[in-house]
Amino acid sequence: xxxxxxxxxxxxxxxxxxxxxxxxxxxxxxxxxxxxxxxxxxxxxxxxxxxxxxxxxxxxxxxxxxxxxxxxxxxxxxxxxxxxxxxxxxxxxxxxxxxxxxxxxxxxxxxxxxxxxxxxxxxxxxxxxxxxxxxxxxxxxx
Numbered sequence: 001x002x003x004x005x006x007x008x009x010x011x012x013x014x015x016x017x018x019x020x021x022x023x024x025x026x027x028x029x030x031x032x033x034x035x036x037x038x039x040x041x042x043x044x045x046x047x048x049x050x051x052x053x054x055x056x057x058x059x060x061x062x063x064x065x066x067x068x069x070x071x072x073x074x075x076x077x078x079x080x081x082x083x084x085x086x087x088x089x090x091x092x093x094x095x096x097x098x099x100x101x102x103x104x105x106x107x108x109x110x111x112x113x114x115x116x117x118x119x120x121x122x123x124x125x126x127x128x129x130x131x132x133x134x135x136x137x138x139x140x141x142x
Contacts, residue, residue: 009132012122013068016133017056019119020075023082024052026112038096044085051078059133072133076123079116086113 006012027045031037055078059071086109088094093101100106125131 006131012126012131013059013133016072016075016119016122017059019115019122020052020056020078022115023079023112023119024049024056026108026115027052030108036096041094041097048078048082068133072123072126075119079119079123082112082116083120086116 027048031042031045031049051074055071055075057071058074059068061067061071089097089100090102090104090109100109103109122131126133
């Protein structure tokens with residue numbers, strides 16, 4: 001029995017890139033609108049923004065099989081950290097961010113979690129073979 005995969009590698013990679021860019025844009029919004037955030041949170045946001053932009057760009061570099069895979073791996077690590085961080089900040093009060101504790105209804109946090117979760121679901125579909133991502137050597141185009 002042969003495996004079935006969706007033949008849309010550029011679409012899958014574009015959707016993953018859109019999730020990463022949405023995650024970066026959400027953190028840009030939070031930095032632009034939040035007043036008096038602690039320094040560690042600003043560093044975290046800048047790291048997430050930089051990481052998301054880099055991972056999205058690297059996933060499109062079609063030099064060999066390793067480079068796009070590193071972009072997907074970096075995106076997975078960033079999205080996992082964001083998802084865990086979202087849950088932790090809602091359950092535990094962090095210094096300088098007491099307003100986040102117990103606040104599951106903040107739109108930027110929910111959007112960030114949705115973008116991170118969307119990327120992780122796409123990554124899981126690529127790893128399981130349901131989808132094919134751009135940069136893999138299968139000679140598939142969409």
